[in-house]
Amino acid sequence: MLSKQRKSSQTSIEIRSPYLGQMRSGDSKRDTRLYQQGRIYKRLSLLITYVVLSIGAFIILLPFAWLISASLKTTTQYYASPIQWIPNPVVWSNYVEAFAVYGFARYVGNSVFLAVYAMVVNTLVSSLVAFGFARFRFPGRGVWFVLMLSTLMLPAQVLTIPLYVTFKTFGWIDTFLPIMVPQLFGSAFNVFLFRQFFMDLPRELDEAARIDGCSNLRIWWNIILPQSKPVIIVVAIFTFLSSWRDAWNPLIYLSSQSNRTIPLGLLYFTNGYTAVYPQMMAATVVALAVPVVLYAIGQRYIDRGVAIAEVR
Amino acid sequence: MLTASHSGAAGDRKRSRAGGPIRRFLHKEGVAGYLFVAPWIIGFILFYCYPLLDTIYNSFTEYKLFGEPQWIGLQNYQNLLHDSVFVQTCLHMVLYVSLATLIYIVGGMVLALLLNRTFPGNHFFRVVFYLPSLMVGVAIGSMFVQVFNAGDFGLLNEVIGIFHIATINWLNNYDQPIVGLYALILVTFWFMGGTMLIFLAGLKGISATYYEAARIDGAGAWQRFRYVTLPLLTPVILFNTIMTLIGHLQTFDVALIFAGGGSGSVGSITSVLGYRNSLSVFLTYLYQEAFIYHNYGYGSAIAIVIFLITLVLTGVVLLLFQRFTYYDR
Numbered sequence: 001m002l003s004k005q006r007k008s009s010q011t012s013i014e015i016r017s018p019y020l021g022q023m024r025s026g027d028s029k030r031d032t033r034l035y036q037q038g039r040i041y042k043r044l045s046l047l048i049t050y051v052v053l054s055i056g057a058f059i060i061l062l063p064f065a066w067l068i069s070a071s072l073k074t075t076t077q078y079y080a081s082p083i084q085w086i087p088n089p090v091v092w093s094n095y096v097e098a099f100a101v102y103g104f105a106r107y108v109g110n111s112v113f114l115a116v117y118a119m120v121v122n123t124l125v126s127s128l129v130a131f132g133f134a135r136f137r138f139p140g141r142g143v144w145f146v147l148m149l150s151t152l153m154l155p156a157q158v159l160t161i162p163l164y165v166t167f168k169t170f171g172w173i174d175t176f177l178p179i180m181v182p183q184l185f186g187s188a189f190n191v192f193l194f195r196q197f198f199m200d201l202p203r204e205l206d207e208a209a210r211i212d213g214c215s216n217l218r219i220w221w222n223i224i225l226p227q228s229k230p231v232i233i234v235v236a237i238f239t240f241l242s243s244w245r246d247a248w249n250p251l252i253y254l255s256s257q258s259n260r261t262i263p264l265g266l267l268y269f270t271n272g273y274t275a276v277y278p279q280m281m282a283a284t285v286v287a288l289a290v291p292v293v294l295y296a297i298g299q300r301y302i303d304r305g306v307a308i309a310e311v312r
Numbered sequence: 313m314l315t316a317s318h319s320g321a322a323g324d325r326k327r328s329r330a331g332g333p334i335r336r337f338l339h340k341e342g343v344a345g346y347l348f349v350a351p352w353i354i355g356f357i358l359f360y361c362y363p364l365l366d367t368i369y370n371s372f373t374e375y376k377l378f379g380e381p382q383w384i385g386l387q388n389y390q391n392l393l394h395d396s397v398f399v400q401t402c403l404h405m406v407l408y409v410s411l412a413t414l415i416y417i418v419g420g421m422v423l424a425l426l427l428n429r430t431f432p433g434n435h436f437f438r439v440v441f442y443l444p445s446l447m448v449g450v451a452i453g454s455m456f457v458q459v460f461n462a463g464d465f466g467l468l469n470e471v472i473g474i475f476h477i478a479t480i481n482w483l484n485n486y487d488q489p490i491v492g493l494y495a496l497i498l499v500t501f502w503f504m505g506g507t508m509l510i511f512l513a514g515l516k517g518i519s520a521t522y523y524e525a526a527r528i529d530g531a532g533a534w535q536r537f538r539y540v541t542l543p544l545l546t547p548v549i550l551f552n553t554i555m556t557l558i559g560h561l562q563t564f565d566v567a568l569i570f571a572g573g574g575s576g577s578v579g580s581i582t583s584v585l586g587y588r589n590s591l592s593v594f595l596t597y598l599y600q601e602a603f604i605y606h607n608y609g610y611g612s613a614i615a616i617v618i619f620l621i622t623l624v625l626t627g628v629v630l631l632l633f634q635r636f637t638y639y640d641r
Contacts, residue, residue: 057440063459132348155562158615162366185355245448247565263450287451
């Protein structure tokens, strides 16, 4: 979608304008001069754009390049100064060590489990709720919707203390339950995205199905959902990423080492004596790679999702 | 309707089979709507209303790890006002939130403007700029701890060394601990991709006819930006500003890692708030008070204050910019 978009508004105007159009034999000297100036101007601005963007991209990519190179060094090489960019020898075993010795495999497993669970459950429930908001009129609908949006403003961390105490009395601390249970109720952001999308879907299909005797639940499952693939993918990816990145909830609710997720694993990454940087960098690379892969898969839809969410 | 005629008989059959009074009731529009929305409402009450009310109540009590909460009125709040660490945190937040939001909005806009045209490589740049904002905060944090590492082998110090500036001890600076906060602000340059994407979507929404009219009237590039692009983008700018503001008030991950001096040391000796409290942000302070010192009453007061500050700030921004926002309907 990004690279195949039609020409932007600026380009289409320029083609029609006498500044950059085809030169014809009747043109005066002034027209020719303006035409050439326009071309130079356009090339120059493109060049400047490239330069600025390249500098920016270089700055952004530099720490990541350093990270990858650091993850393949030995500890002594790590501290060398000036920085050696190409490690010699290349220590692939850092990755293996991070997984085996430092238990990172376990953390990845935990993170994956929680994230997939959140993705599936939250997406399903949020789409159900959004269906209610989008297609049904019920008393107080506006009020509930505004309330829901207002919850986006409140940092959920602020509410943790009573939840923590309650979960402690349930004995749920150090299990995954405090993190898993709230996902059963949907999240405001997802509901919002779904609702905006659903409102754009034509009602005729709904009504046809209803005449045929479809129950509401069937309508949701068989009619609305299949049409909503873009939004489902966006919501699923965002939910997965949001769970993957979450450091606050695991920090509060999970204490034992085997229950940690990736953010916690990185926080506590040590061999018990000192910090082992190269292996830690290897683990960091793994943690960072997953969102990249996910983005590559779902990227078209993410951009569309952003367009849906923006304020109309 | 196309399907109505041939499904008439089938519909009758279905309805007579399953059209009991309960089912009809459940399918009344109002009831059905509530049923669908019910999961979220239940979640809202359980995980929002109840904790919020409980936190408000707790903030007026003395509530530690063992024992029941005991009402002490406004004392928590009074202590908060005199708490030097909290005041310091507030100052940090003012500095951080304003600068970081500014960077995000201005930077995101600049990037979006640059990337709005089609040219080869456009796609690549968009991806490069957007990707960091998707990543695990803790991982990014631990990466940047190494970048900001004191001594010669930290990446940033290397780069500065090329310009022959002395190396700076970013995170544990003895003379000027505030440098840690500068490091935190510098990190925000990496995450502009999120706002950039939203601005891009907003830019695409501006109809081309406005630009045509402007060009016919002889407007130059800067004038086009100032009189066409900017006014039509104000809703998006407002939305972005509020979301960024709220997001930055809630920074936690990177501040936590920076404070610990890097992974592997959180929870052991180093403070969660950084060298001489230089990196304290609202959430790390809350975490320290509530979950390390187990001072739930005090922590609740902090939480309520954070909430109120968020509300007030959002309201102020909304009201201030209401006048400047054009809605293109």
